[in-house]
Amino acid sequence: MSNRGPLAVAFIAGMLMIGDYFLDWGPLNSYAEWVQKYYIIIAAFAIVLGVASLFKLHLGKLKRKEDGWRYSIVTFFGFFAMIVTGLFMTSGDLTGTKHPWNAWLYTNVQLPLGATMFSLLAFFIASAAYRAFRARSLEATLLLLAACLVMLGQVPILTGGVFESLPEIKQWILDIPNMASKRAIMIGVGLGMMSTALKIIFGIERTYLGGSEE
Amino acid sequence: MIFNFLNLIFQIQIKEGKGPVFLVLVLFICALVFFLDKARKGASFKIRKIAGLDAVNEAIGRATEMGKSILYTTGLETASHIATIASLTILSRVAKRAARYGTRLQVPSFDPIVMTLSQEIVRESYLEEGMIDSFRKDDIFYLTQEQFAYTAAVEGVLIREKPATVFLMGYFYAESLLLAETGNSIGAIQIAGTDAVTQLPFFIVSCDYTLIGEELYAASAYLSEDSSIISSLKAQDFGKALLWIFLFIGSIFTFFGSVKFLSIIGGSS
Amino acid sequence: MIFNLIAPFNTPEGLGIWIAAFLTLCIFSFLYKDNPFYKFAEHLFVGVSTGYYISIYYWNTLKPNLIDELRKGFSALGEGNVQKAFGLDENGSIIAEPHLRMVVPLMLGIFIFLIFISRKNAWLSRISFAWYIGVASGIAIPASMATRVLIQAQGSVRDFCIFNAGCANAAGLDPQTATTSLWINSALLLIGTLCAVAYFFFSLPSKGVLKAMNKVGIYFLMISFGASFGYTVMARISLLIGRFQFLFYDWLGINI
Numbered sequence A: 001m002s003n004r005g006p007l008a009v010a011f012i013a014g015m016l017m018i019g020d021y022f023l024d025w026g027p028l029n030s031y032a033e034w035v036q037k038y039y040i041i042i043a044a045f046a047i048v049l050g051v052a053s054l055f056k057l058h059l060g061k062l063k064r065k066e067d068g069w070r071y072s073i074v075t076f077f078g079f080f081a082m083i084v085t086g087l088f089m090t091s092g093d094l095t096g097t098k099h100p101w102n103a104w105l106y107t108n109v110q111l112p113l114g115a116t117m118f119s120l121l122a123f124f125i126a127s128a129a130y131r132a133f134r135a136r137s138l139e140a141t142l143l144l145l146a147a148c149l150v151m152l153g154q155v156p157i158l159t160g161g162v163f164e165s166l167p168e169i170k171q172w173i174l175d176i177p178n179m180a181s182k183r184a185i186m187i188g189v190g191l192g193m194m195s196t197a198l199k200i201i202f203g204i205e206r207t208y209l210g211g212s213e214e
Numbered sequence B: 001m002i003f004n005f006l007n008l009i010f011q012i013q014i015k016e017g018k019g020p021v022f023l024v025l026v027l028f029i030c031a032l033v034f035f036l037d038k039a040r041k042g043a044s045f046k047i048r049k050i051a052g053l054d055a056v057n058e059a060i061g062r063a064t065e066m067g068k069s070i071l072y073t074t075g076l077e078t079a080s081h082i083a084t085i086a087s088l089t090i091l092s093r094v095a096k097r098a099a100r101y102g103t104r105l106q107v108p109s110f111d112p113i114v115m116t117l118s119q120e121i122v123r124e125s126y127l128e129e130g131m132i133d134s135f136r137k138d139d140i141f142y143l144t145q146e147q148f149a150y151t152a153a154v155e156g157v158l159i160r161e162k163p164a165t166v167f168l169m170g171y172f173y174a175e176s177l178l179l180a181e182t183g184n185s186i187g188a189i190q191i192a193g194t195d196a197v198t199q200l201p202f203f204i205v206s207c208d209y210t211l212i213g214e215e216l217y218a219a220s221a222y223l224s225e226d227s228s229i230i231s232s233l234k235a236q237d238f239g240k241a242l243l244w245i246f247l248f249i250g251s252i253f254t255f256f257g258s259v260k261f262l263s264i265i266g267g268s269s
Numbered sequence C: 001m002i003f004n005l006i007a008p009f010n011t012p013e014g015l016g017i018w019i020a021a022f023l024t025l026c027i028f029s030f031l032y033k034d035n036p037f038y039k040f041a042e043h044l045f046v047g048v049s050t051g052y053y054i055s056i057y058y059w060n061t062l063k064p065n066l067i068d069e070l071r072k073g074f075s076a077l078g079e080g081n082v083q084k085a086f087g088l089d090e091n092g093s094i095i096a097e098p099h100l101r102m103v104v105p106l107m108l109g110i111f112i113f114l115i116f117i118s119r120k121n122a123w124l125s126r127i128s129f130a131w132y133i134g135v136a137s138g139i140a141i142p143a144s145m146a147t148r149v150l151i152q153a154q155g156s157v158r159d160f161c162i163f164n165a166g167c168a169n170a171a172g173l174d175p176q177t178a179t180t181s182l183w184i185n186s187a188l189l190l191i192g193t194l195c196a197v198a199y200f201f202f203s204l205p206s207k208g209v210l211k212a213m214n215k216v217g218i219y220f221l222m223i224s225f226g227a228s229f230g231y232t233v234m235a236r237i238s239l240l241i242g243r244f245q246f247l248f249y250d251w252l253g254i255n256i
Helices: A004-022 A027-063 A067-087 A100-132 A138-154 A161-175 A175-202 B002-008 B019-040 B051-066 B082-101 B112-128 B146-162 B174-187 B198-208 B215-224 B226-254 B259-265 C012-031 C036-078 C099-117 C119-158 C165-170 C180-199 C207-250
Strands: B070-074 B105-109 B141-143 B167-171 B190-194 B210-213
Touching: A004 B019, A004 C119, A027 A067, A027 B082, A027 B112, A027 B141, A027 B146, A027 B198, A027 B259, A027 C036, A067 A175, A067 C119, A100 A138, A100 B112, A100 B146, A100 B190, A100 B198, A100 B210, A100 C012, A100 C036, A100 C165, A100 C207, A138 A161, A138 A175, A138 B198, A138 C207, A161 A175, A175 B019, A175 B226, A175 C119, A175 C180, A175 C207, B019 B226, B019 C119, B051 B070, B051 B141, B051 B146, B051 B167, B051 B215, B070 B198, B082 B105, B082 B167, B082 B190, B082 B215, B082 C119, B105 B112, B105 B146, B105 C165, B105 C207, B112 B141, B112 C099, B112 C119, B141 C012, B146 B174, B146 C036, B167 B174, B167 B215, B167 B226, B167 C012, B174 B198, B190 B198, B198 B210, B198 C207, B210 C099, B215 B226, B226 B259, B226 C180, B259 C119, B259 C165, C012 C036, C012 C207, C036 C099, C036 C119, C099 C119, C180 C207
Parallel strands: B070 B105, B070 B167, B105 B141, B167 B190, B190 B210
Antiparallel strands: none
């Protein structure tokens, strides 16, 4: 009962966007353009919820002196450092992320942390390969073989004789079996996305709305 | 005013080049309605086994027996991404089972709207199982919208909380391997599902079960045991079958010089 | 190896490099095991990134698209220009600046908060979520059909167009001479695609011909996953090299 209104809203909102794709009509096309702006504004409001959740989590840890509560102070320190420099400080015309202190924090704290986390992939990819590349079945053997051929084809450290063809073999693997699989997966994903989206618009799938007022 | 309104309606025109999409969409909707109608009249549909989904109960049971928690992540996209919505519907099924077995369910979120939706979905699942008193809202929390900050934080949760079961469902980027390998290192049973084609290999290699592409979208229907929702899988298969036949026949005819099939799907001038 | 001066500690740039290097080593320490340094870096990262996004959302989204528009709208209203206040011209047509029409997303945004104030008002927040997800679904339907299904189908059928000059010209392709390898490749591409698509049939039992096709399909899928895995290894290694270059060159001043 309580979800009828929202389901109707989902239906109308969805049908209007589908209509915009197929129809050339001023009011509808203008609405669809404005939807993009509405979207990011709602996302901006939603970040307040996110911050409230983050605060609740860490204040709770501080209050109850849970394991690792001191690190919550670090989180608050980082958060407020960025907020103060990004929202409240000005340096001439420079505000927000252009403020020198905010930019300094971004360049020397956020960027290196992100880049280092990204670089951990080199170690993890090696550990994943070491564990997974045991040819226990035909499927695993094919995976292993394809990975090795493509790796060697990209960086031809082995030369002479049959190894001269490695770059060509690599390209063939990428152009034929890889392309065939990717096409099939994309087709399946496209149909799956359409099906899920239609179920939402027609109200067949309504779990995303949650429930009652209890 | 009525004249102005009619004038406005008569300005509607159909955009060029959208014919093939419209045709396929209409066919798909007809199939969906047909199978939905059959389901509502009592037809039951058999679905072939999907290993990763059959393992969901086993995975939750494992967490219950070990007295450990379940960690569920909906990926690194917003609620406007269909994969995230699919993940949320799977979350409701997982939450129901977790509520039934009394297993703790943690959902660290990348997006605040997804967090709010997750809280409502899990709450509703606990309510339906009559276990609302066990629902812990604080277990569904927001971390950050920065890709690797979120990854670092989830890795921290994995290493410290050591959940017995990890679900990685949704859209992922490069951090997929970081999450999957960390989950592997703590000995958790991992069920992943994504439509991110570039990340599937890493999940295949690091996780116990992986839902490949469309299987993520089939999962919510598979786990729902509701024939109305399962009927959508029949519609998907119908669409796939049509496409399969089209590709097969179309390729043969095109090989012999026919342009007709290509022009139907908008691939030629 | 040439030793330069280590990054100076007493300049903002130098201090920044030292902090970046320290944080880099904190994250690398995770490879050994969880430890206080990693926990420190992780928690700092979460706090800093959340603060950063709030700043971005305010300056790039809320201020120009909402606050300034509402201010202009109320200003126009104060001047008595109701049409301009709602982003309409003299003829009643919609103009680029929405002004008070931004009250709509403002209300949708406020509705989201209501769920935390009172569960009795939760239905209002569900309206916002329903609109949000309804729009996403509506955008996704034709987009997924066009970009994921039809484009792939076009690609599959076009592969066979190159053997015929008339077809190739119509499709905007260069006609190719039908060599054996081209035939085999095209046939393999089609077989692989059809078998991999067949793998994703959910409502048919895996028996007989379908079982054989599923097997072939999974082999193609595994080759593809192996290829993707192998393809990204080099890219990941280069990221690590980048961090080592920072540590050795920018921080320690060691030229290797």
